[in-house]
Amino acid sequence: MTETSFYSVTKDRQTPKASFDLCKMKGNGYCPRPLEQAAVFLSKKWTLSIIVTIGNFGNLRFNDLLRRIGISQKTLSERLQELERYNLVVRHAFNERPPRVEYSLTRNGQKVMKAVLPLLKLAESDALWRNL
16 A cells, blocks of 8 residues: 555645645744644544544454444444545455454554544543533
């Protein structure tokens, strides 16, 4: 499988890939544009749940993911295909009867999981969400 740039695949993106080089932010610091682009994809419903669930268990079969997340087959299939395209998840098909397929995180997927964990811990904090 060829590695696809996370930023060059998003269909509903409104800015060209070259826009990452053209940050309009003035002064020192990080340009927020790459984060905004990543958020467009990661904020799709179930995407983070799939990444975290696979990350928690290492390798999971399709039906295991269905049971653990509580998502429709169609949506899970679509999200897994997107995650494969972005090189965040790898699909392992075994030549067996009955057919067996397992999903695991790639190195990029593990990096996303590692980056999401502090946010997950923050979201679990009662103090943060008490006044919402």
